[in-house]
Amino acid sequence: MAHASVDMDAVRSEIGSYADTRTPLTEREQDYKDLIGFVPPRIAARLAVTGALDPDLLSLQEEARLRAMYPACFDTKTSQLMVFGMLLVKLLDGAVLHARAARRSGATWEEMQAVVSLAYLFGGMPVANRGAEIIAQLAESESKERADATV
Known part of the structure; x- marks a missing residue:
C-alpha cells in the first residue's frame, strides 16, 4: 500500500516543533504502529501540526480516540x-x-x-x-x- 507522506522537517520549520510535554511524540506514534504497523500520513500530520500548535487539544483528541476505540466491552x-x-x-x-x-x-x-x-x-x-x-x-x-x- 502506498502512503503519501508529509515533509515533517518543513512542518517543524514553518509551524514549530511538537510541544506536548506530557506525552512524547514517539509514544503517540507507537500506538498507531502497534495497531496498524505504521503511522498513517494524515495522522502523522495531525500529531505534528496540532501537537505543535495546540498540544492540549491533541491530548484531548487522543484521549477520546483511545476511550472510543478500546471500550472495555469489546476486544x-x-x-x-x-x-x-x-x-x-x-x-x-x-x-x-x-x-x-x-x-x-x-x-x-x-x-x-x-x-x-x-x-x-x-x-x-x-x-x-x-x-x-x-x-x-x-x-x-x-x-x-x-x-x-x-x-
Whole structure:
C-alpha cells in the first residue's frame, strides 16, 4: 500500500516543533504502529501540526480516540472490524487502515468478508467491490510480507 507522506522537517520549520510535554511524540506514534504497523500520513500530520500548535487539544483528541476505540466491552479485533465496516459502508479511505488493524488484531478472512457482506446490505455493490478490493490488497500485502521475511 502506498502512503503519501508529509515533509515533517518543513512542518517543524514553518509551524514549530511538537510541544506536548506530557506525552512524547514517539509514544503517540507507537500506538498507531502497534495497531496498524505504521503511522498513517494524515495522522502523522495531525500529531505534528496540532501537537505543535495546540498540544492540549491533541491530548484531548487522543484521549477520546483511545476511550472510543478500546471500550472495555469489546476486544480490539471486534472494535476494528466494526470500524472497518462503518468506514467501508461510507466508502471512506480509512477503511483500509482499519481492515489492516483488524487483521493485525486477529481477524480471519471469513470475518473480514462477513463485515463486507454486512456493509453491502447498506451500501450496495460499490461497497462490496471496494471491500473485496481491500481484502485482496491485504492478502497480497501479507503474502509479500511473509515472502520478504523468509528471504
